Amino acid sequence: MKMTGAEALLKILEGYGIKHIFGYPGGAVLPLYDAILKNDNIEHILVRNEQAGAHAAAAYGKHLGRAGVCIGTSGPGATNLVTGIANAYMDSIPLIAITGQVDASFIGRDAFQEADITGITMPVVKHNYLVKNPKKLIDTIYEAWHIANTGRKGPVLIDIPRNVFEAIVDFEPKVEEVSLQSYKPTVKGNKSQIKKAIKMINSSTKPLLLVGGGVLFSQADDEVKQIVDEFKIPVATTLMGIGSYDETKELALGMIGMHGKPYANYAVHHCDLLISVGTRFGDRATGSLSKFAKEAKVIHIDIDPAEIGKNVVVDLPIVGDAKGILKELIEGLEQVDRAEWIEKVSELKARNKMKLHKTNLNPQLIISKLGELTRGKAYVSTDVGQHQMFAAQYYGFSEYNSFYTSGGLGTMGFGVPAAEGVALASDRKRPVFCITGDGSFQMNMAEMATMGEHNLPVKIVLMNNSSLCLVKQLQHFQCERRYSEVGFTGNPDFKALAESYPNMVTYRIEKEEDIEPVILEAMSHNKPTLIECVISDENLVYPIVPAKKGLDEMIGVEKW
Amino acid sequence: MKYTLSVLVENRPGVLTRIAGLFARRGYNIDSLSVGRTEDDRFSRMTIVVDGDSDIVEQVAKQLNKLIDVIKVTDITSVPHVERELVFIQVSSDSGNRGEIMDLLNIFRGRVIDMSKNNMIVESTGDSAKIDAMISSLRPYGIKEVMRTGKIGLLRGTKEDDRRKG
Numbered sequence: 001m002k003m004t005g006a007e008a009l010l011k012i013l014e015g016y017g018i019k020h021i022f023g024y025p026g027g028a029v030l031p032l033y034d035a036i037l038k039n040d041n042i043e044h045i046l047v048r049n050e051q052a053g054a055h056a057a058a059a060y061g062k063h064l065g066r067a068g069v070c071i072g073t074s075g076p077g078a079t080n081l082v083t084g085i086a087n088a089y090m091d092s093i094p095l096i097a098i099t100g101q102v103d104a105s106f107i108g109r110d111a112f113q114e115a116d117i118t119g120i121t122m123p124v125v126k127h128n129y130l131v132k133n134p135k136k137l138i139d140t141i142y143e144a145w146h147i148a149n150t151g152r153k154g155p156v157l158i159d160i161p162r163n164v165f166e167a168i169v170d171f172e173p174k175v176e177e178v179s180l181q182s183y184k185p186t187v188k189g190n191k192s193q194i195k196k197a198i199k200m201i202n203s204s205t206k207p208l209l210l211v212g213g214g215v216l217f218s219q220a221d222d223e224v225k226q227i228v229d230e231f232k233i234p235v236a237t238t239l240m241g242i243g244s245y246d247e248t249k250e251l252a253l254g255m256i257g258m259h260g261k262p263y264a265n266y267a268v269h270h271c272d273l274l275i276s277v278g279t280r281f282g283d284r285a286t287g288s289l290s291k292f293a294k295e296a297k298v299i300h301i302d303i304d305p306a307e308i309g310k311n312v313v314v315d316l317p318i319v320g321d322a323k324g325i326l327k328e329l330i331e332g333l334e335q336v337d338r339a340e341w342i343e344k345v346s347e348l349k350a351r352n353k354m355k356l357h358k359t360n361l362n363p364q365l366i367i368s369k370l371g372e373l374t375r376g377k378a379y380v381s382t383d384v385g386q387h388q389m390f391a392a393q394y395y396g397f398s399e400y401n402s403f404y405t406s407g408g409l410g411t412m413g414f415g416v417p418a419a420e421g422v423a424l425a426s427d428r429k430r431p432v433f434c435i436t437g438d439g440s441f442q443m444n445m446a447e448m449a450t451m452g453e454h455n456l457p458v459k460i461v462l463m464n465n466s467s468l469c470l471v472k473q474l475q476h477f478q479c480e481r482r483y484s485e486v487g488f489t490g491n492p493d494f495k496a497l498a499e500s501y502p503n504m505v506t507y508r509i510e511k512e513e514d515i516e517p518v519i520l521e522a523m524s525h526n527k528p529t530l531i532e533c534v535i536s537d538e539n540l541v542y543p544i545v546p547a548k549k550g551l552d553e554m555i556g557v558e559k560w
Numbered sequence: 561m562k563y564t565l566s567v568l569v570e571n572r573p574g575v576l577t578r579i580a581g582l583f584a585r586r587g588y589n590i591d592s593l594s595v596g597r598t599e600d601d602r603f604s605r606m607t608i609v610v611d612g613d614s615d616i617v618e619q620v621a622k623q624l625n626k627l628i629d630v631i632k633v634t635d636i637t638s639v640p641h642v643e644r645e646l647v648f649i650q651v652s653s654d655s656g657n658r659g660e661i662m663d664l665l666n667i668f669r670g671r672v673i674d675m676s677k678n679n680m681i682v683e684s685t686g687d688s689a690k691i692d693a694m695i696s697s698l699r700p701y702g703i704k705e706v707m708r709t710g711k712i713g714l715l716r717g718t719k720e721d722d723r724r725k726g
């Protein structure tokens with residue numbers, strides 16, 4: 001069928017089940033927006049900054065387990081996408097970024113709004129393309145989709161000159177799977193390695209399962225559940241692994257790391273076998289590498305061979321897709337008496353001494369209450385800061401794939417657009433809570449307009465401490481309380497500001513008694529909502545694993 | 561220690577940038593890199609000499625393999641292979657020492673490819689150790705310029721026909 005390149009692009013995306021794309025128009029993508037206007041199957045979400053579009057598409061993709069799509073025009077539109085692309089890259093989120101480019105004949109002449117976006121993004125994409133030849137457009141899009149969505153997932157950027165969007169191409173839907181000679185991710189785990197792993201697990205008396213974001217991308221949550229529940233193996237997660245196992249269950253220890261749960265960190269330190277699945281052993285998760293899981297043998301299951309041995313020395317690597325590998329593991333597992341270990345872990349958990357500096361209105365309390373009132377089942381996005389750590393620590397996630405946060409890059413501004421992406425991916429059926437801070441919120445707060453326009457059920461819980469409090473906390477500990485540029489004196493009246501956007505419903509929480517009624521009220525309707533929580537700037541996130549210390553050397557908690 | 565990687569890549573624009581960028585951003589040291597077409601013009605082969613310990617080189621190989629344009633990475637350091645490097649050396653010489661230099665070149669199987677009143681340019685191919693030795697024996701005469709290609713290497717025995725990633 002003859003059509004323009006732009007129309008073919010939309011057709012292919014439709015074929016992959018894409019119902020929404022996030023973008024911002026401009027000259028180079030004019031033909032694409034013309035095609036969008038004529039397309040009835042894909043809804044375009046007009047964001048207020050391309051960066052927000054990239055974050056929204058990433059969260060959309062993470063929710064659905066396949067790439068979301070964002071669009072930026074050439075030059076500044078494309079460069080605005082970069083933060084969102086880098087964020088997706090660090091967290092292995094599938095994403096297709098489409099950028100317009102100046103006409104192929106103008107490339108290299110510093111044309112108006114020309115930027116070498118393939119050059120700029122090279123270090124932060126799984127792969128990228130500049131399509132100069134219209135004949136290659138269709139194959140390139142299929143290839144890009146394949147690469148973004150298989151193996152270790154990640155962002156793929158396709159830079160398309162305006163004339164290629166306009167060119168007439170011959171489109172036939174592809175039926176056969178894309179196969180690339182130079183890209184064949186390993187999916188199936190090595191049998192003999194799996195056998196060895198089974199032996200190690202069956203002979204371990206103090207095993208710990210550590211799951212990361214890879215488990216969510218592999219949709220291996222059932223297998224994790226079976227290993228934990230049937231074989232009584234405690235489970236901890238990384239920040240990105242939250243949402244892969246019900247945190248409210250007995251054997252769930254929650255997040256490890258610099259601000260991890262104390263008992264999760266202790267368990268890593270004291271286990272005799274660490275079974276890591278889909279984690280990359282990032283430094284915020286491991287603390288000092290030389291002290292990480294010192295008493296344990298380590299099994300590392302990951303789809304990316306380059307992750308094996310990159311940070312942590314591994315006793316037994318298994319490369320492949322987590323779901324299949326865990327399935328095979330389970331077949332060989334035996335019931336082992338681990339009563340002593342379980343008892344120790346449960347006892348630690350019961351002691352649960354998370355230090356709480358009482359302040360006027362503790363954000364920890366607000367988040368616990370939110371967890372309680374939503375029974376841990378809401379979708380939650382966060383920004384980056386203290387509020388993010390409190391959300392990870394106190395919400396109590398019990399729903400699969402319910403946590404959307406910026407892990408590897410730590411990108412302020414992620415939370416609000418991410419909540420939009422999740423709201424759309426889940427068909428606007430459920431509220432999505434965005435736990436944000438006044439610093440992060442201001443990075444993408446223009447998205448309130450987008451939320452209002454599309455009437456998205458996003459509930460922004462804004463922890464307003466008039467400060468960049470996580471950085472303030474760093475200065476507290478590392479700079480002898482010399483606070484440099486971390487206080488805001490010119491914040492707007494957020495409630496009044498939100499009020500001025502169409503469709504936004506607003507609330508303010510100033511004391512503990514307000515928490516429950518406001519949250520209940522906000523949950524009673526589906527409108528976009530801002531709940532401003534006026535909190536102190538004197539909160540501290542505990543526990544803390546200080547720099548160069550091991551996970552067991554936390555401050556602010558009871559000893560093992 | 562120095563490791564030699566033979567890397568088969570798609571012959572596409574930007575491949576070299578991707579590989580050079582990877583080395584730069586992960587802080588790996590390239591000792592030399594040479595690249596050229598293969599028997600099949602869809603592919604190029606690079607020989608990359610990397611300085612580092614075995615863990616680093618293993619990471620380099622894995623990270624290279626992750627690049628979509630890279631088809632196969634082989635560490636040929638400790639498997640039988642042939643390797644050669646080409647060097648041009650411009651050395652001062654006059655009628656007084658020309659004979660002596662030519663004798664030296666004979667030992668290293670070097671050739672004179674250009675000569676003027678006060679200079680000559682010599683060429684030689686060989687493994688890197690031989691080239692090093694040749695350069696240091698010419699040094700006393702006054703070396704003006706050295707240009708080395710970096711080494712190229714190929715596995716011995718069967719042709720490397722397995723084009724799938726290892």
Ligand SMILES: Cc1ncc(C[n+]2csc(CCOP(=O)(O)OP(=O)(O)O)c2C)c(N)n1
Pocket residue numbers: 383384385386387388410411412413436437438439440441463465467468469470471
């Ligand atoms: C884009 C970006 N710039 C800077 C930082 C560094 N940073 C990390 S946390 C933080 C403070 C966040 O403030 P806020 O969103 O108000 O959260 P709070 O810690 O106050 O809860 C900053 C500046 C970052 N993570 N991202």
Ligand SMILES: [Mg+2]
Pocket residue numbers: 385437438439463464465466467468469
């Ligand atoms: Mg703040």
